[in-house]
Amino acid sequence: MSNVPSNLKYTASHEWMLLNADGSVTVGITDHAQEALGDLVFVELPEVGAHFDAEKEIAVVESVKAAADVYAPIAGTVTEVNQAAADAPESVNQDAYAAWLFKMTPDNVADLDKMLDAAAYQAVADAA
Amino acid sequence: MLKKTVLNAAHRAMNARMVDFGGWDMPVNYGSQIEEHNAVRNNCGMFDVSHMCPVDVVGADCRTFLSRLVANDVAKLKVSGKALYAAMLNDAGGVIDDLIIYFLTDTRFRIVVNAGTAEKDLAWMQAKVAEWKLDVTITQRRDGANNLGIIAVQGPNARAKVWEVLPQTKAATAGLKAFFAAEVDQYFIASTGYTGEDGYEIMMPAGEAEALWNKLNAAGVAPCGLGARDTLRLEAGMNLYGQDMDETVSPLDAGLAWTVSLNTDRDFVGKAALVTNGQQKQFLGLILLDKGVLRGHQKVMTKQGDGEITSGSFSPTLQQSIALARLPLGVQIGDEVEVDIRGKALKAKVTKPVFARNGKAVI
Numbered sequence: 001m002s003n004v005p006s007n008l009k010y011t012a013s014h015e016w017m018l019l020n021a022d023g024s025v026t027v028g029i030t031d032h033a034q035e036a037l038g039d040l041v042f043v044e045l046p047e048v049g050a051h052f053d054a055e056k057e058i059a060v061v062e063s064v065k066a067a068a069d070v071y072a073p074i075a076g077t078v079t080e081v082n083q084a085a086a087d088a089p090e091s092v093n094q095d096a097y098a099a100w101l102f103k104m105t106p107d108n109v110a111d112l113d114k115m116l117d118a119a120a121y122q123a124v125a126d127a128a
Numbered sequence: 129m130l131k132k133t134v135l136n137a138a139h140r141a142m143n144a145r146m147v148d149f150g151g152w153d154m155p156v157n158y159g160s161q162i163e164e165h166n167a168v169r170n171n172c173g174m175f176d177v178s179h180m181c182p183v184d185v186v187g188a189d190c191r192t193f194l195s196r197l198v199a200n201d202v203a204k205l206k207v208s209g210k211a212l213y214a215a216m217l218n219d220a221g222g223v224i225d226d227l228i229i230y231f232l233t234d235t236r237f238r239i240v241v242n243a244g245t246a247e248k249d250l251a252w253m254q255a256k257v258a259e260w261k262l263d264v265t266i267t268q269r270r271d272g273a274n275n276l277g278i279i280a281v282q283g284p285n286a287r288a289k290v291w292e293v294l295p296q297t298k299a300a301t302a303g304l305k306a307f308f309a310a311e312v313d314q315y316f317i318a319s320t321g322y323t324g325e326d327g328y329e330i331m332m333p334a335g336e337a338e339a340l341w342n343k344l345n346a347a348g349v350a351p352c353g354l355g356a357r358d359t360l361r362l363e364a365g366m367n368l369y370g371q372d373m374d375e376t377v378s379p380l381d382a383g384l385a386w387t388v389s390l391n392t393d394r395d396f397v398g399k400a401a402l403v404t405n406g407q408q409k410q411f412l413g414l415i416l417l418d419k420g421v422l423r424g425h426q427k428v429m430t431k432q433g434d435g436e437i438t439s440g441s442f443s444p445t446l447q448q449s450i451a452l453a454r455l456p457l458g459v460q461i462g463d464e465v466e467v468d469i470r471g472k473a474l475k476a477k478v479t480k481p482v483f484a485r486n487g488k489a490v491i
Contacts (some may be wrong), residue, residue, distance in 0.1 A: 038145075038355060039162045041442040042421050042449075060470070062421040064161050064442050065355050093160075 002032035010121035011073045028100040032125040037063040040089035045081040059101050074111040076104035133178035134277045134334040138341050142351050150244035152179045157353040164356035165444045168323050169487050172283035173352035174344050181246035182269040182276050183239040189262035190237050196396050201389035205231035211307040215379045217398025222375040225249050230309045242369045277337025279330050286327035293343045324364025324485035363443050365482030372438040383411030413479035414451040420469050422451035427468040432456035445484040452481050
């Protein structure tokens with residue numbers, strides 16, 4: 001069974017979000033996503049300063065067997081990327097919630113309220 | 129409804145991640161695909177390949193039949209047990225399937241064909257037997273009564289592990305050179321594989337496969353899924369039917385010229401088309417120099433024109449992305465080319481189409 005922490009928000013496309021005290025949002029892929037992809041070997045991160053609309057392709061994670069797009073969960077501007085995850089893609093397999101991919105400043109922080117909570121995401125992951 | 133091999137329950141008991149592989153419910157990995165890959169390169173791993181279809185060819189006209197059926201020449205099979213890799217072509221010279229033919233006696237051969245092509249292969253073979261009016265009986269051994277299970281045990285320690293579990297087979301198999309088979313009681317043991325490592329492919333009555341699988345596992349042989357099987361064969365430069373070639377591709381354009389025997393007056397299906405068309409493309413390897421992962425169908429841009437990747441992935445042995453590609457004539461090994469990955473032109477180097485074998489990089 002995959003791990004779905006209750007303090008995070010989720011998308012049906014298997015991203016997780018953590019709202020930070022400074023108003024930024026940290027984003028990664030879920031444990032279910034890393035498990036489904038298998039051993040990750042490549043992570044392509046967005047440019048800091050770039051703006052993305054919600055549900056736009058923002059990053060790419062590739063395992064030995066497949067490439068998967070990561071989507072911007074909400075509209076916002078990228079403020080920071082986790083180069084350590086790109087340098088060691090296997091760190092996402094080891095702990096998908098520690099190996100975040102990027103942080104963004106949301107255009108509208110209230111968008112987070114529309115995201116899935118842990119129970120709703122667990123249902124999505126179980127059905128996948 | 130997905131088809132299941134006789135080892136389906138065993139895979140599930142080992143927590144395999146199961147996927148739909150061409151209509152078969154098959155294990156893609158049992159945890160880490162890279163660890164499974166490395167187990168085969170460095171030690172020993174086993175694969176369920178019972179979805180592949182053994183076909184028994186029996187009758188007085190076996191040699192005539194096979195000599196006309198495939199592009200390689202069964203006249204090369206002189207010693208009982210010897211195996212031959214061959215392509216079965218259509219009239220246009222396209223590859224219907226690639227297969228292995230085992231010579232047992234002059235009236236008995238066994239062929240192993242791919243899972244997804246088995247039905248069309250059998251229909252094609254039956255049609256040719258009728259058309260050529262030969263004394264040959266074709267019997268598939270995958271489904272129904274008398275079906276066989278197949279377990280591939282691969283890696284530098286594969287033979288020792290098989291002898292540990294099946295000591296009665298050691299005397300008959302110890303001296304097998306690569307690409308031979310021996311029959312011992314109910315076991316058909318071949319020194320063939322799809323990984324670039326030493327090892328055996330073992331066929332047996334399907335009802336005995338699970339017991340052997342579990343005994344091998346208890347002896348320390350790692351279960352490996354189709355994911356590792358794909359990266360191992362890619363590193364070894366072995367073609368995958370449906371990806372590197374299909375009915376629209378000539379074996380000469382798929383790196384299979386070494387399996388096409390054109391130098392005698394023997395006729396075979398597709399020969400005229402091969403002679404007329406000749407080689408149109410080269411089948412070569414690529415190593416990605418930039419960061420990223422090469423994948424099938426990506427466009428390759430060369431000075432001589434565009435080509436296409438047919439298979440690509442990450443090579444656990446090289447720790448770089450590698451690919452097999454169909455490229456224009458004139459491209460040279462060592463050339464630097466570009467690959468279109470999501471709209472970016474990334475640099476890659478052209479190599480011979482084999483990257484790792486026998487535990488080591490060969491690039």
